[in-house]
Amino acid sequence: MYNETVMDHFRNPRNVGVLEDADGVGEVGNPICGDMMTVYLKIKDDCIKDIRFQTFGCGSAIAVSSMLTEIAKGKSLNDAKNITNMDVAEALEGLPTNKLHCSNLGADALQLAIKDYEDKKAGITKPAPIRVEKHEHTHGDKCYCPYCDIEISENVTFCEACQSNLEEHHH
Amino acid sequence: MKIINLDHISANPILPEIKDVMIKAIQQDYANPSSQHKSGEQAAEALVKARKSVAKLINCAVEKEIVFTSGGTESINHAIKGVALANADKGKHIITSNIEHNAVIRSIRRLKSAGYKVTSISVDNQCRVNPQDVADAICDETILVSIMHSNNETGTIQPIEEIGKLTKEKKVIFHTDAVDSVGIVPIDVQKLGVDLLSFASNTFYGPAGVGGLYIRRGSRVFPLLDGGVQEHNKRAGAENLIGIIGMGKAAQLARQDMDKRLAHVKEIKEKILKQLPDYIDEYIINTHPEYSLPSLLSISLKYIEGESVMLMLDDENIAVSTRSACATGSLRASHVLMSLGLNHADAQGTLVISFGVDNTKEDVDRFLTALKNAVTTLRDISPLYNKRNSSG
Numbered sequence: 273m274y275n276e277t278v279m280d281h282f283r284n285p286r287n288v289g290v291l292e293d294a295d296g297v298g299e300v301g302n303p304i305c306g307d308m309m310t311v312y313l314k315i316k317d318d319c320i321k322d323i324r325f326q327t328f329g330c331g332s333a334i335a336v337s338s339m340l341t342e343i344a345k346g347k348s349l350n351d352a353k354n355i356t357n358m359d360v361a362e363a364l365e366g367l368p369t370n371k372l373h374c375s376n377l378g379a380d381a382l383q384l385a386i387k388d389y390e391d392k393k394a395g396i397t398k399p400a401p402i403r404v405e406k407h408e409h410t411h412g413d414k415c416y417c418p419y420c421d422i423e424i425s426e427n428v429t430f431c432e433a434c435q436s437n438l439e440e441h442h443h
Numbered sequence: 444m445k446i447i448n449l450d451h452i453s454a455n456p457i458l459p460e461i462k463d464v465m466i467k468a469i470q471q472d473y474a475n476p477s478s479q480h481k482s483g484e485q486a487a488e489a490l491v492k493a494r495k496s497v498a499k500l501i502n503c504a505v506e507k508e509i510v511f512t513s514g515g516t517e518s519i520n521h522a523i524k525g526v527a528l529a530n531a532d533k534g535k536h537i538i539t540s541n542i543e544h545n546a547v548i549r550s551i552r553r554l555k556s557a558g559y560k561v562t563s564i565s566v567d568n569q570c571r572v573n574p575q576d577v578a579d580a581i582c583d584e585t586i587l588v589s590i591m592h593s594n595n596e597t598g599t600i601q602p603i604e605e606i607g608k609l610t611k612e613k614k615v616i617f618h619t620d621a622v623d624s625v626g627i628v629p630i631d632v633q634k635l636g637v638d639l640l641s642f643a644s645n646t647f648y649g650p651a652g653v654g655g656l657y658i659r660r661g662s663r664v665f666p667l668l669d670g671g672v673q674e675h676n677k678r679a680g681a682e683n684l685i686g687i688i689g690m691g692k693a694a695q696l697a698r699q700d701m702d703k704r705l706a707h708v709k710e711i712k713e714k715i716l717k718q719l720p721d722y723i724d725e726y727i728i729n730t731h732p733e734y735s736l737p738s739l740l741s742i743s744l745k746y747i748e749g750e751s752v753m754l755m756l757d758d759e760n761i762a763v764s765t766r767s768a769c770a771t772g773s774l775r776a777s778h779v780l781m782s783l784g785l786n787h788a789d790a791q792g793t794l795v796i797s798f799g800v801d802n803t804k805e806d807v808d809r810f811l812t813a814l815k816n817a818v819t820t821l822r823d824i825s826p827l828y829n830k831r832n833s834s835g
Contacts, residue, residue, distance in 0.1 A: 274754075279754075282751070282754060283758065285824065288823070288824050290829060299826070302787075304776075304787045306748070306776070306791055307748075308826055308827065309826070310826040310829075326824055326825060326826040326829055327824055327825070327826065328746065328747065328748055328788070328791075328824075328825045328826055328827050329748050329751070330748055330750040330751055331750055331751055331754045333748075334751060334824065
């Protein structure tokens, strides 16, 4: 199902763990979506000096998290901001089509962690991140039915394709 | 390293005795059982012999009540759509449950879009239908009740006999999807009181691509496939004779070895359940302690996702199945596990372990060790496990 590069990152994920004194933390996804990822950053001279992650998810989600941290490590914040989901998927030499959504997780979590760092630096205080049980489209692209992966429009409460009720999921 | 198959619910190996019979059948170059010449008659005899054997397996007294099909999916489609079409003049209401296989769900969904009304019954938190709910749902318009015998994800066995009494009383046709039960546990169509029962050969170590539908005499059911008069006019198309001969042999062995096989899988299930706490903590057993297939265990592992566990076990040459969202090709958490009231995270962390005649006690030891390693590794990576630790 997965290629060797994906399996390598799944079997030996790089940069796993928590940075207790992180300068920025980004958290995306929730168990309803099937995947959840937290990224921790240590920043020095506007560069990502250290990066760690924790992920709840399938093989592809773990491989994406691992590859993302490899790509981001050592980059300047400006360069890191340009890392896209596609970059991660390409570095993994491709993901099965139905797993491409997993690649969204990685770059999204990184961007949130960078924003968290910049907010803190700018003195914007906010409550500690709490897990949101709602589906959030932080990647700003198309919206897909969480049940059958068919493209749907935002704010629909019912998927015509698989007849699933989306109200719980999709306010 | 030997591959340990703990995924018998997905596919079973064809047993050597069954393979031998099938190879011999291929070499005999059977003719069409409908032909009236000598070789045709020889083929027809083989077909009768297989039908008798299959009929015996489910204690069906009139062997003509067995229709050979291309497998469980066709049998189910035939039963549901065939009853709906044949009885549309009486009414258009169908009753089913929330935990059916997709073959049932999607057949009924197709009928729904053609104007049929559907009542889908919820199960309790142990995956069982309450027969009273079926009774309450039956109305004048009801033409069919379709409730599965055992569930393919949790192994839970439904109170089919009780429902059979109700449907008989109210004169409603009753179909049960027994694809995961026939050949594994004793099935008696007369005792169950069902009008239609779907089953498949591969469940009891016969070839895939062949199955059966029991249709009680007098039930109004249209064929799914129109054409020739094969299968007593109930299923057109020249028979898959080689497959049917294999299924006949498989049925004979399943009946003959049923007690021995049951004792074997029960022993394996008990061993896993007994030793599991020595290897891992924080899990949920979704399989009913009393009413369930002895050959299946559904385990939800907290804080981790099922596909990752499956991949790690695969690296150790252990095949299991997962009903987590990702493994099914969509993000959907299993509708069966959700109807049990599991939360999304727990549903995502579910493994289905199903065993059979080829498994040994050593397989269980290797599985438990590998499972422990996978669970430990994945919990170390999991933000949910991390949160659970930091919150107390």
